[in-house]
Amino acid sequence: MKRARQESIPDKIQRYKGVILVVSIPLLLISFVLFLMPRSPAAPKLMTTEDMSTVAVGRKTVPGGLGPRSYAVIFDAGSSGSRVHVYCFDKNLDLVHIGKELELFVQKKPGLSSYAEDPKEAANSLVSLLEQAESAVPVELRQSTPVRVGATAGLRTLGDETAEEILQAVRDLLRDKSSLKSQPDWVTVLDGTQEGAYQWVTINYLLGRLGKKYSKTVGVVDLGGGSVQMAYAISESDAAKSPRTSDGEEKYVKELLLKGTKYYLYVHSYLHYGLLAARAEILKVAEGSSSCVLNGYHGTYKYGGGEFPANGLPSGASFAECRSDVVKALRVDEPACTHMKCTFAGVWNGGGGDGQKNLFVASFFFDRAAEAGFVDANLPVAKVKPSDFEEAAKRACKLNADEAKATYPHVSEGNLPYLCMDLTYQYTLLVDGFGLGPWQEITLVKKVQYGDALVEAAWPLGSAIEVASLT
Structure with missing residues (x-):
């Protein structure tokens, strides 16, 4: 039997050309379409350290x-x-x-x-x-x-x-x-109004309140050693009603432009009414032995170049009697008050309002509260009421100097004799001086969270x- 002749490649193509055309034409069309389509974007690269140099922190x-x-x-x-x-x-x-x-x-x-x-x-x-x-x-x-x-x-x-x-x-x-x-x-x-205004700016800046309407800001009371400041934003209409001050005295209202928003800031500083200065004013009322000084202490209080007898009474300290002396030292019923609303020592109170409702209280207020044990010294802020200072004062006033030393280990030796006085003063300053309700919530602040x-x-x-x- 003869072997069949092997078919060449050209012969095969010729024989199957119809099939090849049917298959190749769709493939060419698909390739052409894919060529015309936009290329997919490159895969994103990982962020470098420099790319991450801007980080969100709150x-x-x-x-x-x-x-x-x-x-x-x-x-x-x-x-x-x-x-x-x-x-x-x-x-x-x-x-x-x-x-x-x-x-x-x-x-x-x-x-x-x-x-x-x-x-x-x-x-x-x-x-x-x-x-x-x-x-x-x-x-x-x-x-x-x-x-x-x-x-x-x-x-x-x-x-x-x-x-x-x-x-x-x-x-x-x-x-x-x-x-x-x-x-x-x-x-x-x-001057005290600068100090008070800066403190108000500080706290509202850290809280992110600057640039918002005045009713969204917080008020500030800053109790230093020599003076105490109050500052809060008031309405334009209340600012227009502010009393005129005597020549040489700071105006009650400062106008500030912050983050594109104009604020009318009531601010006043009370010289001689910081915590350390107030001790001298209270001891002047007592004239020798004081119901604010713990029993068993006999000494001299030195402040601002002056010396003031500071002796405890044999009967011991008394919250009620000490409070009476503090009210006198604050001059709460000052006859020179010619305005409708006053704080103490004849000073206009700013009229109150939304800018004062949320009150942040700083400096010695926080320190004494921590030392008296009713706030945690390790926390940056604490919610309290003026009545917390009252209760702490009543506890401290019942002790003699030796008992206080054992009860309050975090109070320095120089401050111990005046612990009853300091806490009574702080309560009276808030309630009688600034007109807060005894159970009004306030924020004691030492530090403010800003980002992380x-x-x-x-x-x-x-x-x-x-x-x-x-x-």
Whole structure:
């Protein structure tokens, strides 16, 4: 049998050309369509460290590494001690971390007013604080970083001449030994209304309330050593009704433009009514032995260059009698009050209103509450009522000096004899002085949560915001 001839490839193509055309034409059409379609985007790359330099931290987006920054160094030269705050801002004046914290905060005792006889030594007491502040600022930014020194009520009590000698010594120190940017008028005694306004700005800034209508802001009471300030936003109509002040006195209302919103800020500072100064005023009423001083204590209270007998009564301290002395010291029924509504010592109360309803109370209020044991010293804020101070005062007034020492281990020896007095004063100041209800809720504040960090609820931040926006 003959072997069949093997068919060539061209012969096969010729024989199956119909089938090939049927199959290839659709394939060519599909390829053409795919060629015309837009290409799919490349897969996204992973974010680098630089891409992630802007991180969200709560209510703000805060640059974490890149972008322009500015620093501000603010000294709070108070009556009970000196403190330095260092802040870092981005271009939007939002706080930026300095290391792990949103501020550098260092303090030491005593305050500048304790060096009344030696102004140079007063200035030298700030050296260690200054060195720590400078170390927190990058070398290349130090010459452009403003440093302010705001002395408060402690220096106000020394008299103009003595206070100015101390301030000049501080100016000389900053000029000769600091690499930071200083100006003579940045070292000054703050008037009380400045201090109160800065404190109001600080707390409302940290809470994210600036830029909102005034009724959404919070009011502030700041109890320092030498003075107490109250500040809260009021309506434009109430501002128009504010009483006129005498020549040389600060006006009751300041107009502030913050985050595009105009605020009418009622603010008043009561000199001689800070916690330490008020002790002297209360002891003046007692004239020797005081129902506010714990039984078993006999001594002399020194404040502002004066000395006041401070002796406990044999019968012991008494909350009711102490409260009577405090009311007299506050001059609650001051006949000079010519306005419809007054706080104490003849001062207009601002009219009240929405801006005062949510009240944040700072400084010595928090400290004494923690020492008396009715708030946790480790927490930044606490919700309390004025009646909590009343109850704490009644407990403290029943003790003698030795019993108080065992009961209140966190109160310093110098403050123990006056614990009944301090707590009674704080209750009376809130209720009789500022007109709060005994069971009205208030917020004791030491620090405020801002993003992922806690920031001191102190006036220097308000000053830093002002100077940073000007430089």
